[in-house]
Amino acid sequence: MSAAPEKAAYEPVFTGDRLKELEAIMARYPTKRAALLPALWMVQQARGWISEEAMVEVAEILDLTPAYVKGVVTFYTMYHQHPVGKHFIQVCTTTPCNLCGAEDVLAAFLKHTGCEELGATSPDGKYTVVEVECLGACGFATAVLIGDDFLENVTAEKVPEILKRYQ
Ligand code: FES
Incomplete structure (x- = not known):
């Protein structure tokens, strides 16, 4: 043995x-x-x-x-208890963002990063996508945090362009 x-x-x-x-x-x-x-x-x-x-x-x-x-x-949700991708993407899906298409934004991030599900890391190790509660920018829905970068007015259509900046 x-x-x-x-x-x-x-x-x-x-x-x-x-x-x-x-x-x-x-x-x-x-x-x-x-x-x-x-x-x-x-x-x-x-x-x-x-x-x-x-x-x-x-x-x-x-x-x-x-x-x-x-x-x-x-x-605290800001602490990761397991390895995450190089770019940690947090999409707000609370009601104001939700009404402005946050679910579509979330789906677009999952699709274009190759992450198979929420919280999972993409096969290339670059991305982890999660959904979070209100990020405090409800007037600029949909709000997204990528690492320390705060993004406002994100739409599903903008996601591929945004991801080019996070390789
Ligand atoms: S509901 Fe999305 S930032 Fe407040």
Whole structure:
């Protein structure tokens, strides 16, 4: 019987300059734990998502339990708990956007990215498309977030052109 393949060793996120940056953030607060949200954001910026191992690493640095960190990660939808595409596309489908064709915009993003379903990543690893609640731009429906870019007045027809900017 052959041995199961060994899991790749976890590479810590917080080393070198990134650790110094986190220490500088922690120094701004009266307690270490107050730096939890920025620490998690730094993990996501570095790795694209937040793994269980990264949660343990953050917990150790901030003197928290891994369960507490996981509770925070799972509470906020902005934290990814699994790998996502290079471009994370969030389409608002709440009522005002919905009335202006958000469902068609969503369908166009799924079709033109090759994502087979909501939340799935395209086979080329470039895109993940999700639907979200109101993005706070109801007067400019349909509102879409691609990474940190906020797009307004998106229609299904504009989607292929938009995607050319996100390759
Ligand atoms: S309903 Fe879409 S941005 Fe508010």
